[in-house]
Amino acid sequence: MTGRALVDHDLLLEVLRAEVGLLARSAEGARPELPVPGCPGLTLGETVRHVGGVHRMALAWLRGGTRPVHWQRQPPVGRALTEFVLTGLAELLAELAAHPAEEVCSTWWTVDQTYGFWRRRMAHEATVHRVDVQGAAGLEIDPIDEQIALDGIDEVLTLWFAHRLTVLGVSGTASCKVAVQAAGHTWLVSAGPKGTAAWRTSEADAAQAQAVITGSARDVYLWLWGRVSNRHVRVQRDHDAVAQVWALLRLATR
Numbered sequence: 001m002t003g004r005a006l007v008d009h010d011l012l013l014e015v016l017r018a019e020v021g022l023l024a025r026s027a028e029g030a031r032p033e034l035p036v037p038g039c040p041g042l043t044l045g046e047t048v049r050h051v052g053g054v055h056r057m058a059l060a061w062l063r064g065g066t067r068p069v070h071w072q073r074q075p076p077v078g079r080a081l082t083e084f085v086l087t088g089l090a091e092l093l094a095e096l097a098a099h100p101a102e103e104v105c106s107t108w109w110t111v112d113q114t115y116g117f118w119r120r121r122m123a124h125e126a127t128v129h130r131v132d133v134q135g136a137a138g139l140e141i142d143p144i145d146e147q148i149a150l151d152g153i154d155e156v157l158t159l160w161f162a163h164r165l166t167v168l169g170v171s172g173t174a175s176c177k178v179a180v181q182a183a184g185h186t187w188l189v190s191a192g193p194k195g196t197a198a199w200r201t202s203e204a205d206a207a208q209a210q211a212v213i214t215g216s217a218r219d220v221y222l223w224l225w226g227r228v229s230n231r232h233v234r235v236q237r238d239h240d241a242v243a244q245v246w247a248l249l250r251l252a253t254r
Helices: 009-027 044-064 081-097 115-136 146-168 203-208 217-224 239-253
Strands: 176-182 185-191 197-201 211-214 234-237
Touching (some): 009 044, 009 081, 044 081, 044 115, 081 115, 115 146, 146 176, 146 239
Antiparallel strands (some): 176 185, 185 197
16 A cells, blocks of 8 residues: 555545644643653643644655755744644645645655655654643543554554664664554564564564563554553563663654
């Protein structure tokens, strides 16, 4: 499937629209200095500003065909952060919707050079940061659809853990394999001095792993992004192997 996604790319476009709208509503009237739970040093205002800037970065990349050097990262003087994020969303959505998901374009992942990559990446960017904003504002965290969470697990493992750590030249210290399981899906994660990798596999292959991480799709998704603690997932067997994967994920996704 284009973009390696587990769900339809039109759905991912709708997720992007809905999640950013929810993020903006959750931030409305909240103090920008409120800290984001689980992300030391990150505040509600910085999160909203970041999302608005990322939308403009992606739009500049799509229109220019190469990684941009400059893009608008701050709202104009006197303009609200929520307006900044919503206007950026509107332009990005229009650009993404104007091109089929399978159409070729420049991205930062060699495996997927299509508009589908950006639909998927922006949808998960919005979902994770919506959770951040709601947590900072002290609101109840809205649910995440199971299929979206499963696709998010796949994205963080294959794009961030496997690809980005390789690009950064970061590897593990001890060789290990960890299985990640949620809602009938299984991934194997490999880390060690020779590098990192992650791939979809069958439940039977989990037996070759030193450790297994299980939980609901939503909890595993947020755990991989560092948004919930170990008490939200179940860790079996080698806890040191899981600790190494956790530490590498924090480097990959920061």
